[in-house]
Amino acid sequence: MSETDPAARAFEDLCAEMTVLRRSVEALPQAWRDNRPPDYTEDLARVVKAMNAVSTRMKAIEDTPTLKMTPQAYGQGIRQAGLSACQE
Template identity: 45%
Template sequence: MTSDDGSERGESDAALAFAALQAQVASLRQAVEALPAIVEGATRVTDYTPTLGAVVKVLTQVEARIVAIQDHPAMKMTPEQHGRAMGRAGAEAFAEAARVMRDEADALKRERMHLAGIVDGAVTRQVQRRRQLWFGVSGLVAGSIVVLLIK
């Protein structure tokens, strides 16, 4: 019995080991069959053409701007020339502001003279009215005295 049990047990261990080996081989087969798809996915080259095209387009625009800045006359000037140009611009702006102030002062002076003429005219009319009233009253008084003396 021992030998039967041992041989039966040995056969069952062998069968279990064989079944386990079959499972491992099946698993290994599935992994090997999936390997080409995994390798193809890993080695597939990404197409960067649209992205690179956009980068090139932006770089071209930046280059055009840099060339425009580089070609600007201000970039060719020395710091001393910049300082003189800024001084001239400041002097011109100040001269323009002074001219505008003079023009406004002249306009204000003309308005003041015009208003003085209007006020003088009103005062002159008022003085004329007083003189007319004075001469009228004086004439009336003188006429009354003459009438009284004649009677």
């Protein structure tokens, strides 16, 4: 085959492309290690802990009897307290 043979030139080009491709594939594991995203496990654990604490406090607030009172019952309680204060 001569130097100007199109088949020989195409084969050489293919070999060059395969070399580049092989080097790229070989470099992938290191690139993945170098570009690994940060580990947010500790930050997320702190957020979850804080949210659980807030949830516990909110549950305690929700369970207070005052919040379960209707406006009419609340008004009745104020009236009763006022009457008691006047009677004393």
